[in-house]
Amino acid sequence: MNFTIILFILLAVLLIGALVWAIRPPKRKLVSVNDVLTALSEERHYSRLPQILQALRPEDTAFLRARGFVLLRRRIRSERGRIALLYLDCLQEEYEKLLEASRVVAAMAPELVALDEAERFKLNLRFALGCRYLRWKLRLGLEPWRGFGLLSEMTSGMALRLEVATSQIGERAALSFAVSSIVKERDRGTR
């Protein structure tokens, strides 16, 4: 059979598959403008990251093995894995809330910055894949970092970038009030 014909048929079947996926009603609930503002001002989970990272380090429990408490060490590590999973849930929840907020903002915008939207889409894909991967590793009791020997170490540069980003967020927190006032004004106008 001609390759071109197969390509056409394959493409049509793929489009039908994508249609079936896209036509399903979305699972997530739509959020209001107020929810966006809450998402922007809520407490973050970032502050707990150092403890979680510390707890996941094998050296943190290595002394137990050295002293012969292998079972205890295993139990502690599994407990810590469970806690890491809970942390991951919180992280994902926060991520999804922010993503939802960004969609609400996009729907309100008179013009979208295509690059911002594309970056968000890319970040979303990366986060979803990374999250799924990490979750499965933790669930299976595997140490997620074992397979990452080639991955670069966490550098002080990254920590610095995080610091800068966090401070930028603080500076921009005031913006949410501006949105709030616009919405209120509009609400008053329509009443």
Next chain:
Amino acid sequence: MSETLSLRNLEWALTTITELFLLVYLLRRKLFRSHALFFAYILAVTLQSILLAATYRIWGSQSYRAWLIAWLSQLVMEAARLAAVTEVVRRVLSPFSGIWALGRRVLFVAAGSVLVYAALLSREYWFKLPLNVDRAMGLAVAAVLVTLLLFARYYGLPMDNLDRSLCLGFCLYSCFCVINDSLYDKWLLGYLNFWNFLGVLTFLASLFLWLGAVRAYSETAPACDPVVVPKELYGELSSELNIRLRLLNEHLNQLLHSGAQR
């Protein structure tokens, strides 16, 4: 062969009756105003059925004239289908000016690339131009609609049942057109009647889908205009949200890489 022919005639009759029912419902529900191009498309399809029936009766279905009229009218139908699809896209996206501005560019690129792709792959079959145009348009329409639905899903845009059914009907019909045309191109040259039968059957399925949606359509309270924020504010909020999202991504990366720093 004669069985297929009589079945095809029955199918044609059923399709024309369904089209008429759909037109009546569109008129009764006053949807010809809000869905003017869709109404025009259904009207054109009905007129095409009548035109083809008359042509086949006068010149016979195997004559050159009948072939020419059938394909020329089909080209008009392709244009009408594209217009009706554009109307749906506009209705779903245009209330959100930012998304509409980005969306129409994305959809234009999607449709353009599919058309170029189809044209490039079909260049050796230039003598089958009408078939290739039909297939390329089908693929472009399906790509546009799937992209629209993905867009609407991603941004959580509201979409009423009628628009959803229109997308579903047009997209399924277009995809089956592509498959039908491709199979006909290769295998079914000797089975013209059967090919016609399949084509009309898929269109009939779409007609039933639209009829059901139009019948169930009820005028709901008009949705309030979406809130619009100034462009600068959107820019600030958007970049802030992106920073936060990037931050969370980097936290996840730290978790993934945590064991490596020993």
